[in-house]
Amino acid sequence: xxxxxxxxFAYPKTTPYLFNLNVExxxxxxxxxxxxxxxxTLLDLVAGFQSPQGGEIFLDSQSIDGLAPEARPVSIxxxxxxxxxxxxxxxxxxxxSAEDIDAAEKLAxxxxxxFEGQKCASLSGGQQQRVALARTLARNQPILLLDxxxxxxxxxxxxQMRDLVKQLVxxxxxxxxxxxxxxxxxxxxxxRTMQLENGQLSELS
Amino acid sequence: xxxxxASSNVKxxxxxxxxxxxxxxxxxxxxxxxxxxxxxxxxxxxxxxxxAADLFGNxxxxxxxxLHLLRMSAIQAGLSVLLAFITGGIVxxxxxxxxxxxxxLALAILSAGxxxxxxxxxxxxxxxxxxxxxxNDISQAVGLGKLPFTIFGLQGILAAHxxxxxxxxxxxxxxxxxxxxTASLKLGQSLGLSEWQRIRILDWPVIRSAMPGLGATIxxxxxxxxxxxxxxxxxxxxxxxxVAIFEAVKxxxxxxxxxxxxxxxxGFCLLIIIPTAGLKSSSVLIxxxxxxxxxxxxxxxxxxxFVLFVLLLAYASPLLIxxxxxxxxxxxxxxxxxxxxxxxxxxxxxxxASASIALGAAMLLAFARAELIYRNASKAQxxxxxxxxxxxxxxxxxxPAIVLALGxxxxxxxxxxxxxKVGIYVVILANALLALPLANATLGPPVEKIAxxxxxxxxxxxxxxxxxxxxxxxxxxxxxxAYVFALGFSYSFGDLGVIALFGTDEFSTLPWMMYRALGAxxxxxxxxxxxxxxxxxxxxxxxxxxxxxxxxxxxAQ
Ligand SMILES: Nc1ncnc2c1ncn2[C@@H]1O[C@H](COP(=O)(O)OP(=O)(O)O)[C@@H](O)[C@H]1O
Ligand SMILES: [Mg+2]
Numbered sequence: 124x125x126x127x128x129x130x131x132f133a134y135p136k137t138t139p140y141l142f143n144l145n146v147e148x149x150x151x152x153x154x155x156x157x158x159x160x161x162x163x164t165l166l167d168l169v170a171g172f173q174s175p176q177g178g179e180i181f182l183d184s185q186s187i188d189g190l191a192p193e194a195r196p197v198s199i200x201x202x203x204x205x206x207x208x209x210x211x212x213x214x215x216x217x218x219x220s221a222e223d224i225d226a227a228e229k230l231a232x233x234x235x236x237x238f239e240g241q242k243c244a245s246l247s248g249g250q251q252q253r254v255a256l257a258r259t260l261a262r263n264q265p266i267l268l269l270d271x272x273x274x275x276x277x278x279x280x281x282x283q284m285r286d287l288v289k290q291l292v293x294x295x296x297x298x299x300x301x302x303x304x305x306x307x308x309x310x311x312x313x314x315r316t317m318q319l320e321n322g323q324l325s326e327l328s
Numbered sequence: 329x330x331x332x333x334a335s336s337n338v339k340x341x342x343x344x345x346x347x348x349x350x351x352x353x354x355x356x357x358x359x360x361x362x363x364x365x366x367x368x369x370x371x372x373x374x375x376x377x378x379x380a381a382d383l384f385g386n387x388x389x390x391x392x393x394x395l396h397l398l399r400m401s402a403i404q405a406g407l408s409v410l411l412a413f414i415t416g417g418i419v420x421x422x423x424x425x426x427x428x429x430x431x432x433l434a435l436a437i438l439s440a441g442x443x444x445x446x447x448x449x450x451x452x453x454x455x456x457x458x459x460x461x462x463x464n465d466i467s468q469a470v471g472l473g474k475l476p477f478t479i480f481g482l483q484g485i486l487a488a489h490x491x492x493x494x495x496x497x498x499x500x501x502x503x504x505x506x507x508x509x510t511a512s513l514k515l516g517q518s519l520g521l522s523e524w525q526r527i528r529i530l531d532w533p534v535i536r537s538a539m540p541g542l543g544a545t546i547x548x549x550x551x552x553x554x555x556x557x558x559x560x561x562x563x564x565x566x567x568x569x570x571v572a573i574f575e576a577v578k579x580x581x582x583x584x585x586x587x588x589x590x591x592x593x594x595g596f597c598l599l600i601i602i603p604t605a606g607l608k609s610s611s612v613l614i615x616x617x618x619x620x621x622x623x624x625x626x627x628x629x630x631x632x633x634f635v636l637f638v639l640l641l642a643y644a645s646p647l648l649i650x651x652x653x654x655x656x657x658x659x660x661x662x663x664x665x666x667x668x669x670x671x672x673x674x675x676x677x678x679x680x681a682s683a684s685i686a687l688g689a690a691m692l693l694a695f696a697r698a699e700l701i702y703r704n705a706s707k708a709q710x711x712x713x714x715x716x717x718x719x720x721x722x723x724x725x726x727x728p729a730i731v732l733a734l735g736x737x738x739x740x741x742x743x744x745x746x747x748x749k750v751g752i753y754v755v756i757l758a759n760a761l762l763a764l765p766l767a768n769a770t771l772g773p774p775v776e777k778i779a780x781x782x783x784x785x786x787x788x789x790x791x792x793x794x795x796x797x798x799x800x801x802x803x804x805x806x807x808x809x810a811y812v813f814a815l816g817f818s819y820s821f822g823d824l825g826v827i828a829l830f831g832t833d834e835f836s837t838l839p840w841m842m843y844r845a846l847g848a849x850x851x852x853x854x855x856x857x858x859x860x861x862x863x864x865x866x867x868x869x870x871x872x873x874x875x876x877x878x879x880x881x882x883x884a885q
Binding site: 191 | 517
């Protein structure tokens with residue numbers, strides 16, 4: 124279980140945040156909130172780009188607070204720019220994995236059979252998101268942070284991507300946090316949804 | 329639900345690409361007139377140089393001579409570009425790895441590279457590396473004797489050019505690197521990319537894409553370098569065309585030879601500039617601030633910090649020493665002399681006037697182009713009119729200060745005017761024209777951005793003319809205007825290229841006075857004048873944005 128226990132944080136001269144959150148393995152927790160409400164900040168804390176000013180973050184009762192971002196058991200998917208455009212799909216998949224992994228196999232799992240040698244710059248937005256997803260598969264980290272990863276995709280592509288993510292989270296028992304401001308994302312994916320407002324999380328509906 | 333008034337319907341449904349009634353678009357008219365005037369002027373100047381050169385009538389200046397000049401200048405400029413890229417790239421990359429107290433100051437110093445009076449940098453280098461410079465003094469004091477090399481020659485030119493353009497390149501590279509998507513940085517960090525991978529995957533593509541435009545700019549600046557080569561060149565072996573023209577006019581009074589040199593150089597500059605016309609201009613304004621800094625850690629951090637410190641010190645040391653040497657007891661004697669006061673007044677007048685002209689012209693040109701957007705001009709019309717408005721300014725990018733000055737000089741003589749009487753007007757106008765390309769590149773994009781964003785609103789509210797300027801445009805471009813003004817001011821305040829042909833004992837500016845002091849081996853006076861020039865340049869970038877810039881985040885989008 125991923126646990127945020129009274130995690131406190133504030134940027135200079137802004138309202139402080141106080142986060143309490145539990146995410147079970149295989150679960151996707153939705154985080155709703157207005158733009159600027161601090162959703163990305165929450166993910167930054169888990170990913171290690173910001174350090175909590177109080178409280179602790181645990182994965183299966185082990186604190187991950189002291190770890191540098193690259194040492195954290197975390198994969199991230201942003202709205203865009205998830206791949207390095209001038210590298211091939213396979214190279215992108217292999218980045219950040221210690222041992223040699225079979226990029227082609229991972230790409231096939233997200234429906235991109237035969238795309239290994241393609242430069243990512245020549246792929247569509249949806250395909251790029253899948254390449255990034257294949258990379259999270261390759262790294263297979265227990266925490267998956269999703270920062271509006273469907274917002275830049277059109278309807279059908281977004282739906283396919285949602286299904287794929289849901290399926291992979293359950294299969295690999297990832298702990299996923301999904302940030303979005305589209306209800307549809309939560310309806311399709313989230314086991315539970317929390318509202319982020321005034322620096323605090325509260326159960327939604 | 330009440331329907332919209334018919335009149336507003338009519339406005340909205342104007343077919344895309346309708347003809348523009350010129351007589352009803354004063355902005356467009358004014359812009360076109362300015363462009364035409366500026367264009368006609370450069371044509372006239374080129375024509376007169378061409379005539380004076382009389383390329384086919386006279387064979388005094390051998391082509392071997394020209395070729396030698398061309399080759400040496402090109403080699404010098406090429407090496408300068410290389411060194412600026414290397415040092416600038418390293419500094420920029422290092423800066424993205426660290427966040428430290430004083431980083432904004434370091435960035436400000438780097439931006440100054442482009443606008444520092446070149447004369448000052450050359451002098452600073454002399455003060456450190458020259459025969460009577462700091463290093464030699466130290467070296468002798470500890471018993472090592474004289475330095476085994478001299479600052480005069482190619483090495484001195486390259487050092488000065490690297491300081492000026494390396495800091496400029498660093499600033500441009502850094503701004504571009506700052507534009508890397510936050511997501512890419514966070515991903516790279518989270519994936520644990522090594523320092524080497526980070527450079528190869530993230531930094532290098534950005535830096536490489538900035539290289540062609542920046543390289544062409546730096547090449548031109550070094551190819552046409554004047555003050556630095558004049559001071560540090562150490563003889564004809566390393567002369568540029570500028571210096572050769574200056575010597576032809578001032579020492580030999582051989583206007584014919586000067587004109588041949590100018591014509592050749594102009595041709596060559598155009599050759600360089602035309603292919604780069606399509607390249608993105610490298611804007612020097614402070615870009616959007618980026619939130620995420622991927623800091624280096626461990627020993628990498630200390631290595632990076634050390635390298636950065638050494639390079640920044642190398643960039644800044646010639647300026648620091650000027651500040652140290654420039655102020656001694658004789659300072660007050662100098663600044664209270666009539667000569668100094670006259671030169672100061674002349675310099676200020678010239679700088680204020682030419683900065684105003686450059687800013688005014690750049691604004692009017694930008695508004696004219698934006699008018700095409702407001703008026704919904706057709707594609708064909710837009711591209712034609714844009715070219716007419718922009719092309720003449722572009723020509724000045726290829727025209728070095730001395731060549732322009734020579735053109736005016738010849739023009740004055742042809743018109744029978746006394747060159748010493750018209751000097752001040754020429755210097756004002758020439759400096760304004762020389763600043764125009766940069767002013768235009770700075771103001772153009774934001775004004776067009778405003779037009780693109782707000783033209784629907786502006787039309788539906790029927791805000792026109794003065795009111796549009798006052799309430800829609802001005803508030804959003806004040807910062808850029810202030811920057812352009814500061815740029816124009818410090819540029820003409822530090823000019824030596826134009827004044828070099830017109831300066832006399834009576835008609836003198838601070839740079840001209842400094843040059844004369846150096847020529848007369850009054851290096852104390854020169855040091856004090858250099859310090860003055862440096863301070864004014866820095867102050868203008870601090871003061872004018874304060875005075876004209878309005879609140880800092882007038883356009884926080
Ligand atoms: N590095 C930072 N420094 C200061 N303020 C920040 C920083 N990053 C984000 N903020 C501010 O914190 C608030 C929350 O930002 P963010 O977490 O990105 O919101 P969201 O993702 O919900 O849109 C915003 O007001 C933003 O301007
Ligand atoms: Mg966000």
